[in-house]
Amino acid sequence: MMPSRMGRFRQRFSRLVALIGALLLLGACSLIGIEDAPLTTFDPAGPFAEQIDGLFWPVFWIAVVVFILVQGAILVAIFLFRDREGAKEAKQLHGSPKLEVLWTVVPALILAVIAVPTTAAVFELTGCDSDAMVIEVIGHQWWFEYHYPDAGIDTANVMVVPAGKEICAKMTSEDVIHNFWIPALNGKRYLVPGQTTLLRLQADEPGEFSGACAEFCGLSHSLMRARVVALDQADYDAWVADQQKGATLPAEGSDVYDGYQVFLSKGCTQCHTARFDDESASQIVAEGAFGGPDLTHFASRGTFAGATLPEEGETREVALKRWLANPPNVKPGSFMPNLALTEQEIDSLIAWLESNT
Amino acid sequence: MTATAERPQTTIFRRPSSTTGFWSWITTVDHKKIGIMYGYAAFVFFILGGVEALLLRIQLAQANAEFLTAGAYNALFTMHGTTMIFLFVMPVGAAFMNYLLPLLIGARDVAFPRLNALSWWIFLFGGIFLYSTFIFGTSAPPVGIDGVGGNLPAGGGPGTFNFLADSPNGGWFGYQPNAGPFYSAGTAMDYWALGLQILGLASLISSINFIVTILNMRAKGMRLLRMPVFVWMSTVVAFLLLFSLPIIAVALFMVMFDRQFGSLFFQPVGGGDPVLWQHLFWLFGHPEVYVLILPAMGIVSEVLPVFSRKPLFGYSAIVFAGAAIGFLGFGVWAHHMLASGITPVAQAAFGLATMTIAIPTGIKIFNWIGTMWMGRIQLKTPMLFAIGFIAMFTIGGLSGVIHSIVPSDWQQTDTYFIVAHLHYVLFGGSIFGIFAGMYYWFPKLTGRVMNDKLGKLHFWLMLIGFNLTFAPMHWLGLQGMIRRTWKYAPESGLEPWNVAVTIGAFIIALSIAVFMFNWYNSRRRGEASGLDPWDARTIEWMSPNPTPEYNFAVPPVVIRLDHFWHLKYDQDEDGRAVPKADKDEILAQIEDEQLNPVVPIQLPNPTYFPIVMALGIPIVFYGIIYHTTLWGKALIVIGVIISLAALIGWGMEPLEEPHEESESDAEIATVGGEEAGIAEGAGEDADV
Structure with missing residues (x-):
């Protein structure tokens, strides 16, 4: 009797160990692929994202402990109290007031402890410092526009910021609700049409940070991405000075000039604008133009089409050709129509766009 | 006669x-026939919602995939969410309540049998109405702010199945103004808004019916605190529906007016407030979450004691915790919108309120484990699903606590972390609980027991498939995979785990196929169940299997909690259960008594x-x-x-x-019974 019962015990025990081992293995597997995720929330690059990270981990580990206790209790209960041959009937226990109090009060206390830093962080992280640099973020289907009120700059898709300085993003939307998210710099905040929301951003070091619109905003929601480039102060100042200049009016006869003519004649100016230092060209934009990205410094931005192009392993030229040939095919629902440009026109247009550094 | x-x-x-x-x-x-129809209809919608999910998963198995068009993808995730919530989990809950509530409280039918039929048919027609959008619905690219429309290439862009794009594609949450007249032109979102309106009406009617039934039609001696926990949870659900459905009804009517008659309640161009829609939607939507989970909690609270052969640990704590969850559920809606720019005071308040939900939920989980502890655990299929419920729901609860850390939620909201969380709660919770109930009460429908081996195969396949599908989503979300994304870039590093998720989804599909085969097969060839296949504790098992039309020939008189168990068992001095010497005779006598009414029983007519x-x-x-x-x-x-x-x-x-006649002396004489009470219809049971 005794050995067989021990044998069964051992068999069950080894099964339990195997199960736990499998779970641990699965957990270890999940650590594979940590690197190379540009939108990871585990790589904060500024004080606000760091503060959030600092809140997440203690709660995560508390959750892990509770997880192990609860799942362990379930496994142990099955292991110890499974109906076996010759097992006695169970005692008909109805409960225990002491235990009820215990497992009401202990979780309440844990939560109370968590609540304090949470509440503090909510107040610390909302609103902006009064001396923060303001950048207005305007959501469009499906790209972000950035307006620098002090410098008078209007750009798209890439937000350039000085490293080590707090940015106050004042955000609104032209159409539907969007959600601006740069995981390395802070959490998300909605862009609500007709309202202004605030988001504090700060990158400690120069670098490039990926982001996206996180709220479902229509057909091409998945193709509305964002990028923040942090520069050190000197580079940032140079960038500002550069952006404040207009584009150069191309000389007649060149390929670039042909592209400029395509821009003027094919309806691009219905939505897009380009500023030129040359007075004679300043009236090219139709009055009340429907707002597409400002193309004055198109080539200075590392990405276009809602920060989705060029894709990995694709040159700018190939991506631009694909995009200009049929925008709605790349970005379904796009407000930029297929203008049925010829290959020649596309090549010229690319030449002009890429000259707008 | x-x-x-x-x-x-x-x-x-x-x-x-x-x-x-x-x-x-x-x-x-008949509440049983209505319950069965609810169940089958809900299961058909479950299959549809599941197919939608599989199509979504095929699209996401590869970075930058072009299996579905963007429009088809958006429509499929909208319909997947809408279907699983409003056309599967809610009605399957209604199926359980319909079939079981009268049996669990010892009644012959619900309080308003015809109203019950009405809510079932409204539900069915509402579901068909919603799904008819696949035939009649239209959608269009957004109309821009200056009336300059967006563009779609011929064929709707890269990908296939574009015909599916002509169905609701504004998300199951229908956020305005994206789902409003300017950004979701076409009729598809009208089908969505009005379809939900119809479905809400069905639920509202049945909630009133259930409340009246539970409060008035309990068997003699069944005091409130002798009611099975499933009945208690159904009561809470009915009140949640009663108070939350009017909110969404108003909000949906406002959407209807916006879309049909130009009222612009939620459209900023007309001075409307799109965030108001979110408040109204979630003021309904969060209690709705508990509408989806509480019936499963009730089912698990019935199954665990039976297969642990012990009373439910902390019965009253579980009951009060359920009611507390219901109350608190009305005070946490804005945690769905912590990133919306509401004030820090509101954010902190809703964050803290959300934390408090963890307390009653924890009480339930600990008491369920307490029920198993020192029991004599029989790992039959219903028990496996009940244990699976506790284990998986706990994970969903813990990730929920992480969301109550408001700044942490700013990172996680609108990512796959939330998708993981909600599926651990609604699939790992509700659906595991629902399957526990299906296996457990199957004999009441058919007089047969479902095959246990196939049931266990179903359980293990589903547990593995479920975790392979939804556990990596936590990770994907924290790695920055946003929700409702048709495409993700190859360089996002998200592809490997997405492949695993898709494989998991197909394993779940396989497990459901096993279940369907088992159900079909067991109906015909399953082992006969007899009166009491599980050695159960509650009075629905005092009615023969399959349940006769009249439920109980002799309505039981309940003298304590777990009345049926105490008819069969005594306790020794250690408090251990001891079967009564004449247990078998007692069961035989009950079955005989319930199968052979002394007088014909009058039921409501069709x-x-x-x-x-x-x-x-x-x-x-x-x-x-x-x-x-x-x-x-x-x-x-x-x-x-x-x-x-x-x-x-x-x-x-x-x-x-013939009700009128049966009340006259002459009619009673013709049916030949002195016990007129037994011959009375369901409506009279309340007086007992």
Whole structure:
């Protein structure tokens, strides 16, 4: 009797160990692929994202402990109290007031402890410092526009910021609700049409940070991405000075000039604008133009089409050709129509766009 | 009894009388038949929602995939969410409540049997109305702010299945203004908004019915704190529905007016507030979450004690925790919108309120484990699913606590972390609980037991598939995978785990196929269950299997919690259960007594009017969608006439045909029983 019962015990025990081992293995597997995720929330690059990270981990580990206790209790209960041959009937226990109090009060206390830093962080992280640099973020289907009120700059898709300085993003939307998210710099905040929301951003070091619109905003929601480039102060100042200049009016006869003519004649100016230092060209934009990205410094931005192009392993030229040939095919629902440009026109247009550094 | 066949003068048409066959189902007012129909219809929608999910997963198995067009993808995730919530988990909960509530409280039917039929038919027609969008619905690219429309290439862009894009594609949450008239042009979102309106009506009607039933029709001696926990949780659910559905009804009417009549409540161009929609939606939507999970909690609370062969640990704590979850559920809605820019005071308050939900939820989980502890655990299929529920729901609860850390939620909201969380709660929770209930109460439907081996295969496949599908989503979300994303870039590093998720989804599909085979097979060839296949504790098992039409020939008189168990077992001095010496005779006697009514039992008669009245409603709503056309206006008139005519017919038709006569002395004499009470219909049971 005794050995067989021990044998069964051992068999069950080894099964339990195997199960736990499998779970641990699965957990270890999940650590594979940590690197190379540009939108990871585990790589904060500024004080606000760091503060959030600092809140997440203690709660995560508390959750892990509770997880192990609860799942362990379930496994142990099955292991110890499974109906076996010759097992006695169970005692008909109805409960225990002491235990009820215990497992009401202990979780309440844990939560109370968590609540304090949470509440503090909510107040610390909302609103902006009064001396923060303001950048207005305007959501469009499906790209972000950035307006620098002090410098008078209007750009798209890439937000350039000085490293080590707090940015106050004042955000609104032209159409539907969007959600601006740069995981390395802070959490998300909605862009609500007709309202202004605030988001504090700060990158400690120069670098490039990926982001996206996180709220479902229509057909091409998945193709509305964002990028923040942090520069050190000197580079940032140079960038500002550069952006404040207009584009150069191309000389007649060149390929670039042909592209400029395509821009003027094919309806691009219905939505897009380009500023030129040359007075004679300043009236090219139709009055009340429907707002597409400002193309004055198109080539200075590392990405276009809602920060989705060029894709990995694709040159700018190939991506631009694909995009200009049929925008709605790349970005379904796009407000930029297929203008049925010829290959020649596309090549010229690319030449002009890429000259707008 | 010849008098019963005679047509009373008050009715216009001959009253239906078939008790078997197609017409018996169409005209039934029997809570069991209605429950079965609810269950099968919900399962059909479950399959549809599941197919939608599989299509989504095929698209996401590869970075930058072009299996579906963007429009088809958006439509499929909208319909997947809408289907699983409103057309599967809610109605399957209604199926359990319909079938079981009267049995669990020892009644012969619900308080308003015809109203019950009405809510079932409204639900069915609402579901068909919503799904008819795949045939009739249209969608279009957004209309820009200056009336310059967006563009779609021929064929809707890269990808296939573009015909699916002509169905609701604004998300199951229908955020405004994206789901409003300017950014979701076409009729698809009208089908969504009006379809939900119809479904809400069905739930509202049944919630009132269930509350009245539970409060008034309990068997003699069944005090509130002797009710099975499933009944308690159903009570909480019914109150949640009663108070939350009017909110979404108002909000959906506002959407309807925005879309159809230019009211612009939620459209900023007209001074409307899109965030107001979110408040209204989640003020309904969060209690709705508990509407989805509490029935499963009730089921698990029935299954665990039976297979642990112990009473439920902390019965009253579990009951009060359930009620507390219901109350708190109305105070946490804005945690769905912590990133919306609401003030820090509001954010902190809703964050803290969300934390408090963890306390009653924890009480439940600890008490369930306490029930298993020191028990004599029998790992039959229903028990496996119940244990799976506790384990998986705990994970969903813990990730929920992480969301209550408001700044942490700013990182996680709108990512796959939330998708993981909500599926651990609604699939790992609700659906595991629902399957536990299906295996457990299957004998009540068929008089047979489902195959245990196949059941276990189903359980393990589903547990593995479920975790392979949803556990990596936590990771994907924290790695920055946003929700509702048609494409993700190859360099995002998200592809490997997405492959795993898709494989998991197909394993779940396989497990469901096993379940369906088992269900089909066990109905015909399953082992006969007898009266009490599980050695159960509650009084629904005192009614024979399959349940006779009248439920109980002799309504039980309940003298304590777990009444049925105490009829079978005594306790020794250690407090251990000891079967009574004459246990088998007791069971045989109960079965004999319940199978052979002393006098014929009068039940509510079948009727045509609920289905006719329900039929008018979607016709009116079709008319509203096309109200600018003449035939649209005609549909409204036709629908109103149908429903009104049915209402009048209904009002003039008595619940039970021979009821009047059975109350007269002469009729009692003809049925030959002194115990007139037994012969009385369901409506009278409340007096017992």
